[in-house]
Amino acid sequence: MREVDVAVIGAGPAGLFAAYYAGFRGLSVAVIDALPEPGGQVTAMYPEKLILDVAGFPSIKGRDLVANLVAQAAPFDPNYLLGTRAEKLSYADGRPVLGLAGGEQLSCGAVIVTGGLGSFTPRPLPVAEHFVGAGIVYFVPQPAELAGRDVLIVGGGDSAFDWALTLHPLARSVTLVHRREKFRAHAATVARVLALPIRVVVNAELTRLHGDGAVTGAEITVRGGAAETLPVDTVVAALGFTADLGPLAEWGLRLDRRHIVVDSAMATNLPRIFAAGDITEYPGKVRLIATGFGEAATAVNNAAVVIDPSAHLFPGHSSDGS
DSSP states (O other): OEEEEEEEEOOSHHHHHHHHHHHHTTOOEEEEESSSSTTHHHHHHOTTSEEOOSTTOSOEEHHHHHHHHHHHHGGGOOEEEETOOEEEEEEETTEEEEEETTSOEEEEEEEEEOOTTSEEEEOOOGGGGGGBTTTEESOOSOGGGGTTOEEEEEOOSHHHHHHHHHHTTTSSEEEEEOSSSSOOSOHHHHHHHHTTTOEEEOSEEEEEEEOSSSOOEEEEEETTSOEEEEEOSEEEEOOOEEEEOGGGGGTTOOEETTEEEOOTTSBOSSTTEEEOSTTEEOTTOOOOHHHHHHHHHHHHHHHHHHHOTTSOSSOOOTTSOO
């Protein structure tokens, strides 16, 4: 059984900042995530999206934000356990013990859960089930791979419009289809897309795909109208995703639906288990990356005192040292 001062479950922005802050406080850190690389949903879903609400950055791509957070934590040498999952929680001598997928056990001074929305699965596009991996994608981690393609985006939320903006300069053509007339995306993003030569078709659905082994065309049908076939070789299904807490739901944490209830110290109802970021719930909760950073620092500072009661809650500013 390995030992670590702080185990961070979730390698998204809040988890990566928690890894830095724990290192800054002189604590050893392990970062656990089921995804194969750090960044959580930012890396998986919108690595090229410009994020506009992180303090100090007028705008920054998701991929660059993740790289900066990893670099910030690097001097403290956190141990990344990626592509694995924390499945079980028990206690030994008052310390949390995490049972990881594969059977390894990790004894922790404290645990900080920063798992965003938990594990997430894209909502499927039923008409496309036979073409997944052959022209149907749910995420676009490398937009350059779609250069010169005819792209159809299905959806009306933020991710659909973000992909439209990202892919427009690269693709040969971009068409966005949404089954309703109104969009869920941010109004400013919608306005930017509508100002570009991107075809937006509303009150319409993707009803059929053409191709022999790979997509070559898409049939869209406007409500009350005839079907139209477009030349398409890539369909981006941006229909959102379903979230699941997975094994964490069985740990005995106090939950509010799929969120973990915490107090002002970011402490949960279980001893030595804290949480930060989008996965948390408390009165007045605002789900922003910027909020998650502050919650991560709060969780680490309170965990430090639980691990070592002689430690100070506030360690001083990071600029106070040499």
